Every structure is written in structure tokens, then in C-alpha cells.
Amino acid sequence: MTPAIDVDDIWKRYRLGKSAAGYGTVKEAFSSFVTRIGRARAEPAEDFWALKGVSFQVGAGEAIGIIGRNGAGKSTILKILSRITLPTRGRASLRGRVGALLEVGTGFNPELTGRENVFLNGAILGMGRNELREKFDEIVAFSEIGTFIDTPVKRYSSGMQMRLAFSVAAHLEPDVMLVDEVLAVGDEEFQNKCFGKIGEIEREGRTVVFISHNLGAVRRLCKRCILLDEGRVVADGPTDSVLQTYYDLIGGGEATAASEEHGRGGTRLLGWEVRSDDRRASVVRSGEPCEITFRLASTVDHHQIFLVMAIYSQDGILVSSLRTLETLGGFSSLDPGKYSVTFRLPTFPVAPGLYDVHLTLHGRHEGQISSWHVQPPLRVTSEGAPAEDGKREGGVLWLPGEASVERV
């Protein structure tokens, strides 16, 4: 059977630097023209190869995840597959109708009503008018917009816009669906609904390519994964083993990568580390004490703020959250400078597995100011039971209980 997606040795070059053959002013173009005539050597444009010979195939009905560090080439490959940009070399082919969910909501016009935007957005994504009319009710129902559908979109909350946009895109019924990070926004309930919809699309025998920093989501949706690093395919195989390669790549659990999901700027997360038994640890043992330290740099004044560390299981259950508001007995303030924030846990009674750690900065008046999702996930093991990625059995909590069987 021919694959739904066939990517064959794709290379993509971006030109950096001022003399890049790209955006500029007429003046620059003119002077570079003059230099060319004068046989003088033009300043060589700095080339950056975002993709260096990427090849893979995806079968029809398969769902694959593409993961990798920032700048590994994930978004570039998705842009090429969705035909937004062309490769410099190589060839790719896709069979069937292609739908791309790259940052939903682009193409929404704030002046138009929800209804008008559904039609406009649908047309941009490639749906016909009749098709849209047929699916219109379904789209509105899924988005939970209700009677606001005839209100201009500029009066919507960002969450409402998101929901409507996702809803339109999800009803496109493409043969090949390309998804990029969309699920990072929206409330948890709607996120779950989105996962459900993508799962449904997958079960209907459509092909899904999913790109995300949210490894939990990747694990949940994709059996197979491709790991990109520096523009090359480093691993391609079952999700669990590829994720393992990824953790090794980013430093076996001590890495400090974090993706800022929402932020109004001003504060950066420099890194984080876990200490157990007074040593830096890559894993935490169930029930042992541990310390989680975040290093922050602030460039502005923050008054009356508090920090929250939230720990989620891989299936999205909030295991616990700890706020400095309670532990410090009130609000804190940050002047510009560097800080380290430590959460000390006398015991960590969590079942073996992988856990996503989020840190958020809240202001008393501003609400959430910044939020970070740290990478890699926290790995928890127990005596004799090594962390089995993703296969958490026996719940979320580890209770140091004993059991006995006696005849009575």
C-alpha cells in the first residue's frame, strides 16, 4: 500500500543576516546590485539549514508524533507538509485532502460574527459552502459558543475564539491532519475534548501528524514517534522508546528545558533541578523526601505575587499543587534580579511514572502572569519498580501501606 505521507530527503535552508536574499528595501537591493556589477564579493548570506535530509513515511490511518527540542526542525517540516513554505531540496507527497491545524484562529476577523467567521475560516481551510452549511450546527455545538454565534468575534474571550477555531478545523474531515501545539491553550475540559476529537479522527482511519512539546499528549495520541534533532531524524519508532531517546538527548532528567506557554514577559525560567538525599537527582523515589528548585530571572518589579508548582500525571490529572502563598504565609515581591524558588517535600508519595511539572507566576491583581512547562517530565521510581514510561499502574498515589492475609 502506498503511504499517506512520503517525505523523501527534504532539506530546507533559511537565509539569515542582513544581505539575505529576502526582505529588504529597494535601497539594499540596489546596492547589492551595484556590488554585483562591480564584481566585488557580496557579503555572504549566512545560511541556516533547518532540515538536513529528513525522510519518513506515514501509513494511511497512522498517527505519528514529531518531537524534538526547540529549533530541531519540527515546525519547519510541518510548514513544508502543509505547503506554507517549500523545501530547498527533496520531495514529499501527501495523498488525500490535507488539513492543517497550525495555530488555530488565524484568519478570524474580529469585526465579523462567529457565524461569518465559521464560513470564512472554513473556506480558508478548504471547505465548500455546502459542506459548511451541512456541518454548521455540529461545529457550533462542539465549540459550545451557543447563542454568541451571532456576536462579533472581537467580543469573544480568547478561549471562546480558540474553541470556535478548533471546532471549524476539526470538522474539516481531512485525510491527512497536521496538528501543531494547538492543545496548549484552552481550559482543561476543552483540551480533553480536543484530544477526543483527534483520537476520533485517527480511529476513522485518517492520518494524523502531531507536533507538540506536550509529551503526555504525544504519548496519548501516537503509537509511533519521530525524534528530530538539528534538522535530522534521530529516532523513529514506538513512542515509548523514542521518548526515552529524547530524554537521553536532553540530558537524562537533569535538563533544564522549559517551554513558556503563556507569559507577559518580564520573567524567565532559567532552569530547574531536583534534589533527593542532598544530591542532584534524575529520578525521585516514591516516598522519599525531595526538593525541587527553580531558578528565575526577573527584569521587572513584581508586587504581591505568588508561585505555584503543579504536578500532573501523564494523563493530565493534577496530582498536587503547592503555592508559595501558603508556604510563605502571604504574597511575595520580586525586584529585577535572579531568584531561586525551592519547594521542599518531606515525602513524595507518588506512584512510579512520569509527571509533568508546571510552574506558574500569579499576581494578586493580574492573575496568571507567566507559566512554564518544564522538560523533561519528573521521573518517579520505587524500590524494585523502575519508572516504566507511561505505564502507571495502581493510581497516582503511593501509600506506604502493608497488606496481610489471615484466616479468620
Next chain:
Amino acid sequence: MSTPTEVVIEPARRWPRPRLAELWENRELAFFLVLRNLKALYRQTFIGVAWSLFRPLVTTVIFTIFIRLVKVPTLGIPAPLFVLSGLLPWTFFANSVYWGSLSLVVNAPLVTKIYFPRIVLPLANVLTESVDLVLSLVLLAVLSAVYGVALGAEVLLLPVLLLWLIVTCLSVTLWLAAINVRYRDVAFIVPFMIQIWLYLTPVIYPGQLIPEWGRWAYALNPMVGVVESFRWALVGGPAPTSFIGPSLAVVVVLVVTGWWYFSRTEQTFADVI
């Protein structure tokens, strides 16, 4: 759903093929974009669509006063009719070229996030102007009745002339919109260019003022043939025979090269914009 199509992705070509079939598939998108432009334009305006009548009316009055003052010959046509019949295609051209040349940059979020034939964007801007044109035609019909000018059979050529006008606008817009992606200078040049262009086009004076021997050169301005033909079809006057040839020839060259240049640079819009 239709039979699975295969999409092949390959590096940019130097000589891209014109993808007319794809443009046709996206006709509904063009329609919705026109609708969006119109709704976004008039929403939250107090007099709304009446603006489309108000603007040509005021311009006509001012130009009529000007024409009377400097005694420009109007070939026996009442001055307001003379002005409005020229203003009609001119306004269409000026507005669609202005908005069309900005269309790719204004819609940059769309261009960098979703694939669709980019030509739909300038095309939609050109088509949006049709609504204003139709409203101005109504205004012209009223004025004609007031001045007791009867329409001739020439008016039946209007659809053909409209097509000619649209292609003329598109030919200029394709060049400017594509260049604007790379060189934002275009945004500054266009308003200035349109202003100069107005004086080179027989809107407030008749093309017949140009001596016979120079008319072919004058008509290398593609709008000359269009404006003269519109005026002839709508309010009478001498047939624009000597202007049509050169203007048409220039438009054909411009639209073919413009389409090619647009299709070629289209391939890198998302990287450059």
C-alpha cells in the same frame, strides 16, 4: 468525498505553471474574502454603504466645478456626467490597486499559517470594489435621467468593459503586491503613483485633447483605453478607437508577466514576509 488527490511538494521552480484550476477550486474562498472585506469595511460606520454614494458624489461636484472654472471641453457631455463616467473606472482602479498591493502583507498571519493560492488575496481586493462600482452606476443612471441623457446600445458592452477593467487592475496589483512582500517601499510609492497616474488618465479631461499623432503613446497607459471606453459606453462621445489597441496590448503583457512574477515569488512569501 472526492477521490484522493495527491499533493506533491517540491522545491521552488523558476518557471512555475499558472495554476488556474486551483484558483477555480478556491472561488468560494475569494467570495468569502470579498464578503469579509465588505462587512469589515462598513461595520460600525454610521452611514455604512451610503459612503459608496457619498464619495463619488462629492468628488464629482468638486471636479465639475474645476472643469467649469478652467473650461475643459467635455465633448458636449454635461460636465457632471463627464466626470462621473470617468471617475467610475478610475476609483475602481485606484482603490483596488491600493488595497490589493497591501493585501499580502496585511494578511501576513494568514499567509504564514495556512496554504491557499495567494492570488486569491489581491483578486478579492479587486473584486470588492465591484460593489462600489455598481452603486456608482446607480448614481450615474440617476444623473443621466436628470440631464436627460439617454443610454445608447453601447451600454450593453459594460460587462466586457468591466472584465477589461478587472484584468487591468489585477495586472498592476499582482506586480505591486508581490514586490511589496520584499520591499515595503511599495506601500509608500503606491499612493504617490496613483496620484500621478490620475493626471495621465483622461478622468477630468477628454483623451481627445491629446494630438492625434501622440495618442498611441498616451494610450500605453492601460487605464486610458479603459476610461475612454467606459465614458463612451455610458454617456456617449467619440468612439475610443485609437486608444484601445495600445492599452489592451500593455494589459496583456502586464497581466502575463505579473502573473508569472507573482507565482514565482509566491513560493517564498511565507519565508520572506
